[in-house]
Every structure is written in C-alpha cells, then in structure tokens.
Amino acid sequence: MSRIGNSPVAIPQGVDVKIGDGEITVKGKLGELNQKFEDVVVKQEDGQIVVERSDESKASKSKHGLYRALINNMIEGVTNGFTKELELVGVGYRASNQGQKLDIAIGFSHNIVFDLAPEVKVETITEKGKNPRIKLTSHDKQLVSQVAAKIRSYRKPEPYKGKGIKYVGEYIRRKAGKSA
16 A cells, blocks of 8 residues: 555645646646656645545556655745755866856866756855865756766766765765775
C-alpha cells in the first residue's frame, strides 16, 4: 500500500491547477509545469489534489506514489523554486558566468563552457579564501538536478584529496592513500 500516494497535495494561494485528459498543468508565480500521467486518477477536491489508483494492477500501484510526488514537486517548484549549489574543490578551479553560459576551469587544457537551459538561473560565487561555488535555481526540480549532475560529472570528487566538483554539504569518503 502506498503511504505517499494516499496523502493529498495541498494547493497554496496563487497556484492554478488544470487537470486535463491524462495531463496536469500547474501555474504559479515562478512559472508553469506540465506532467502527463497514466494508470492513476487525479482529482481536485476543495483545495487539494488527490491521486488514486485506477485499478489494483502492478503498474498503477507502482505509479501511485510516483505521480503524487511529481505533482507535489511541481507545486513546490512554482511557489518556492529549487536550488542546487555546487562547490569546486581544487587549486586553480574557477567558475564564472555570462548570462546563461557557465565557464568552468577544472584542470583540463581548455575551459568547459556549459550552455544552460533558459529556465535555470545560474550564479557564481567567488570569495577570497573559500572554494568557488555555482548556484543553480529553477522552478523545475528535475531540470535543475539534471543540470547539476551534468556539471558534477565533468570532475567528480576523488576520495584521496577530495578534489573535484561536489554538492555543498556532500560528504566525501576519504581513503588513506599509500602507507610507506
């Protein structure tokens, strides 16, 4: 039995929800998001969205909690938005941005220039004595997480010195290295 799928999603003030044939559209102050759904029934009842199974098949059971969580993330995104912060750990690692182009220098012979989607806002923070940080903000949780994962994949943190691109607050398991 899905515990997440059974709890209703509250619709806050200023959020407009339209449920069509197999698609839900959520519009708020930060933007608009669409999500197609299948094998479940989505209803809007007195300020809440309720997700119910269409039948007791394995497909509808597995998608019950999934679509409830996706709808909750859509509502959270158009009201508050989502933020991911990346930290560049390493000597000479730098990040700068001009508009939607992110330029990162992480030890390769050339800088990596990363074009971001227009829905994702980027901000680079460079303070003296601290590691450079990249702050990504968007109303779409899937998109901002995917962009952050793509940036992190260029230089994942290594376990010996901890150098690389890591999420802020991420714990890197360290190894001892060679013992002489």
